[in-house]
Amino acid sequence: MYDFKKIEKKWQNYWEENETFKTDIWDFTKPKFYALDMFPYPSGVGLHAGHPEGYTATDMVARMKKMQGYNVLHPMGWDAFGLPAEQYAINTGNHPEKFTFENIKTFKTQLKSLGFAYDWNREISTTDPTYYKWTQWIFKQLYQDGYAKYVDMPVNWCEELGTVLSNDEVIDGKSERGGFPVIRKNMKQWVMDIPAYAEKLLNNLETLDWPESTKEIQRNWIGKSIGALVDFKVLNSNQTFTVFTTRCDTLFGATYCVLAPEHKIVNEITTKEQKEIVEEYQKMCATKSELERTELNKEKTGVFTGAYAINPVNNKEIPIWISDYVLATYGTGAIMAVPAHDDRDYEFAKKFNLPIIQVLEQETGETKENEILKNSIVAIVHDKEKDQYLTINWHKNGGRLFIGGTIEENETPLECAFREVLEETGYADIELIQETFKIRHHYYAYNKDKYFQIECTGFLFELKSADKQNQNLDEDEAFDIEWVSKDTVLEEIKDALHSKTFEYVQNGGAMTEDGIHINSEFLNGLNKEEAIEKMIEWLEAHQVGKKQINYRLRDWIFARQRYWGEPVPIVHMENGTDYVLEDSELPLILPTMDDYKGKNGKAPLENAEQWKQVEINGVKGTRETSTMPGSAGSSWYFLRYIDPNNDEKLADPELLKHWLPVDLYVGGPEHAVGHLLYARFWNEYLYDKGIVPVQEPFQKLVHQGMILGENGIKMGKRYPEYVVNPTDVVESHGADSLRLYEMFMGPLQADKPWSQTGLEGSKKFLDRVYRIFEEGKVVECTTPELERIYHQTVKKVTNDYETLNFNTAISQMMIFINAVYKEEKISKEYAEHFIQLLNPVCPHITEEIWHTFLGHNTTIAESTWPTYEEEKTKEDTYEMIVQVNGKVRGKIEVSVNTSKEEMETIAKEIENVKTHLEGKEIVKIITVPQKLVNIVIK
């Protein structure tokens, strides 16, 4: 039996004493490999089961790469600043600094007990002044280049946490940490102009080997949309406003405009009569929290300003409303409303009875020459009680249809619909429910032998009484009147016009699909794409608008009114200017305070009187008292690992050039937009400054999945009995068993439930491996039976480690060990190489065997990775499959050299195949060499 407790401690000490995993950073003679984990936030509760998963993955690749002759950089550090640390400190009555220090100590001990091959000489902490000196220095560059700005803007304010939050820290209108309500509020804030990099951040995604889902999330978050700006004049005023729209082709359908309640011209254009109600509405919106705003979005609200705008394309006067469904922070904070073709505008128009003008029309049927033009209707009558629809069945002469007809002279479409229903079915007592959008339809009338083009209006009626009058039919009208269910309608009404009309009736709402423009003067007859292009041309020619690209990505709010973060190296001077600290004044050290809690919504550093008050060149000033957000320090830490002790530069340029980019980056998917976007932004900025040599810092990114509790539910406070603590597992089963099990559970990227018996199975495998050596199964021998499987194992394990398919690599090693047990012996060479293959997953037991049983006196970590011979992985016979009509009817062992002809002959000789072929005609035979023969019979 192997004593994992003794062994693991022993080799951890050995690696530490011998600095086995120290990186010689200046050794450029070997190819480099930079394996990086997302550094942890050292919480008070220590490691959880998910940490070892991602860390083991990078550790395995790092260890293999080292044995393959790479110079490997595999560092670890601490993302120790930020809200959670401070919040936890407050809740437990600790000082954040002391508390963080202790947590780091715990984390480090725990990580060491798992045997990770980190170079601890390169350990960094974002809270270390020698580190945050450079965070401040980068901020300074950004400030001087105009990307860090101090602006008055609406922000996410969390009263409970007493700070502003960035967009990615607000989830469903609540703070990510603590779940406290967040409101919008105007405040003077530090922000980063990340939208300036939106296009680069978007385009570079294409070049990255990242999960497609993560790239998609970033694309959505950046939210590029191509549209146009259109200027509107306000009637009887010299005011104008500009709207942003992606659908400028629908401008002829604009029947009103909406401004965000906060829009700056609202107060100036509002008429006397409307003033009171407008101000009341503005006040109501201002006090709504984000959550209330989203919860209330089911019902549209808004008020009329009394003012009118002039539609630049047709000079029509349209009313200007304000509503909170228009956001002040997106586009221009103003929209033109086209209720016919936008769901939100449609809903608003319906509620406030605003006009709806259709400017796009769908086309059905096939266009023919010499069509006769007509206007017509489709009338759908619904019987609410029976939930049935009135149809007429033309049988062979046109199938099932609703009631349709041609509009006569001096008749409105609605009058026509009433008349047709009465004439054809005799029902008179019906009530109009809905008029739908018009559809252009092309068809052939068999009874008239002519092609028609009709513009057709659809109607939905409700049957009020089943009383019938006499029908009034033409002679050639032979049909049955039938009431049918919705399912029958969907199944049997095949006519494109009628089924489309039914679709409109069912869905309600705006017509948002593409179509052909109508009621739009110079756009008539064009589709959406063509019309947008033409409209932009027109707007630009008339100088009332232009093409515009808009991003959803907002400024990154870069200040927190909290204590535990990097101080911002800015002084607000008495004379109104801002002074940025000289490089020689960095780092600006966070003052030690006894009371680090803010009061009355003020930042804690406001209370650091001595620290705050400064005098520069005879002018008095006060330091900025906000601190940087948690994601500041984590936006460049991967650079600092390369040169962690440099006090001249953030890192030596030569080293950066050699070591970047990160070759493998592993971390949770929860950082898809926060950290991973901010870090890309800073890196891209530093690239533009010539400081960093690569545009993208993380070439290959992988997200490890979540380790769920044994109940299949996320481990956490809700089911404490299912929480697995890795430290306990190290105690009970050993670090090697834990590492092996977590890698064997399933694909790295998938969420996987914990299984205690599964863990024990992994431990059993290690016992089984150890016993081979303990029981002296390693002997001087040749084992030809093992040769093929050995080479296959080296091949599969090497490839699978490379592609991070650790679960299948491990299963191959199990197959190998099973084979060894079957042979009951193994040569020293094979045993030695197997131990090397196992080493990246289970470094302790393999190091022990390497020394004790295999007699080495240097570390296995510096041994050379085994190689395989492709020829020897191949079998010389295989099991040929014989199918008859695609069903397996026989299997037979044949040589790999069997020719196609031989394969067919052998196949037909098999007893069971013969019985299936008996009395049948062979149509053809498909033969796949080294695989199968499929005989097709009739």
Next chain:
RNA sequence: GCUCGUAUGGCGGAAUUGGUAGACGCGAUAGACUCAAAAUCUAUUUUCCGCAAGGAAGUCUCGGUUCAAGUCCGAGUACGAGCACCA
């Protein structure tokens, strides 16, 4: 609502990318060792019919392409994630 992703035995999961579905592990059953238990070793284990040989069904559902579909195409369902009045 929109955008992604996933779906395979009792369970975790394999399947060379269109060619034997269920590798490997867990669990279960039986046997060996043992006074006994644990540990260990050996065998069986998708379901159904059959003593067996063998046969039938089977990768969320329905349909299609193909000699051949877990894999490709079309429609749908369920679960998960992201976004959500983004004009």
